[in-house]
Amino acid sequence: MKKILPLLCLLLVCSPAVRAETQVIKQVFDIKTADLDAMYQFIPDYVAIDVGDSVRFEGTVGSHTAHSIQGMLPEGVEPITISYQNVSDIKFDKPGVYGIKCKVHHRYGMVALIVVGDPSVNIEEARAAALKRVSRRGQDKMQRLLDRAEASIQSKANNDS
Numbered sequence: 001m002k003k004i005l006p007l008l009c010l011l012l013v014c015s016p017a018v019r020a021e022t023q024v025i026k027q028v029f030d031i032k033t034a035d036l037d038a039m040y041q042f043i044p045d046y047v048a049i050d051v052g053d054s055v056r057f058e059g060t061v062g063s064h065t066a067h068s069i070q071g072m073l074p075e076g077v078e079p080i081t082i083s084y085q086n087v088s089d090i091k092f093d094k095p096g097v098y099g100i101k102c103k104v105h106h107r108y109g110m111v112a113l114i115v116v117g118d119p120s121v122n123i124e125e126a127r128a129a130a131l132k133r134v135s136r137r138g139q140d141k142m143q144r145l146l147d148r149a150e151a152s153i154q155s156k157a158n159n160d161s
Contacts, residue, residue, distance in 0.1 A: 020054065022089065023047045025112060027059035027066070027102065036137070040105035042066075042112035046145050048152065051117045054091045057082050063104040069111075071129025072099025074122050096121035097149055099130060099142065111138040113145035120153050 028041045047055060057066045060082045068080040074096030082088045083103075092098070095117030102110040111134060123146065130142045 020052045020091075021049065022054040022056050023049055024056045024058060025066075025100075025114075027057065027064040027110075029064070029105075036108050037141075040102065040108040040110040042100065042102070042110060045112040045141070046115070046148055047112070048115040048149075049092060049117075051093060051095050052091070053116070054089050055114060056087060056089045057085075058087050060085050060088060063102075065103040066100055066112075067103050069099035069101050069129065069133045071133055072097065072122075072126040074098075074116075092116040094121075095119075097123050097126045097146070099126055099134070101134065101138065106138050107135045109135070109138040109141050111142050111145070113142065113149060115149045115152065118153075119149040123149055123153070 025047060026043045028043050030039055030041070033039050049055065060066050066080065066082040066088070068077075070079075073079065074094045077094055077096075077098075080090060080098070080100065082090075092114065096115075097119045098114040098116065100112040100114060127143070127146050130139070130146065134142045
């Protein structure tokens with residue numbers, strides 16, 4: 001029995017469930033700024049995680065929400081809808097890009113992008129959907145976030161060759 005215990009401990013430490021991480025996205029309303037782009041934000045607005053990791057959304061209370069953007073999810077993934085919860089954890093089990101918006105404040109550019117593993121899975125579909133489903137003010141920001149995800153694809157391709 002004494003020999004089995006160290007082996008069990010090693011297996012627990014090396015298991016994927018133990019290694020899964022949680023990133024935090026805070027929803028911020030900064031009344032002190034005159035800049036509308038800084039007034040309503042997800043911080044950070046770009047998160048890259050591994051498949052199986054989670055994101056904790058903090059501050060989805062009052063009129064702050066976190067909703068997936070239609071067409072900006074990998075195929076088969078259920079839409080994300082978080083409202084009236086101070087803290088909510090979402091586990092991401094499928095690779096791809098996930099577009100997120102505050103249902104009320106997206107018109108002020110309150111959007112975010114979560115990249116899970118390989119963004120190439122649905123980045124083209126997400127880019128096309130963003131053009132239709134993201135407010136005019138959030139459009140530039142979302143396209144910059146998608147450019148960043150696309151750059152990570154190019155970087156990985158260069159490192160692999």
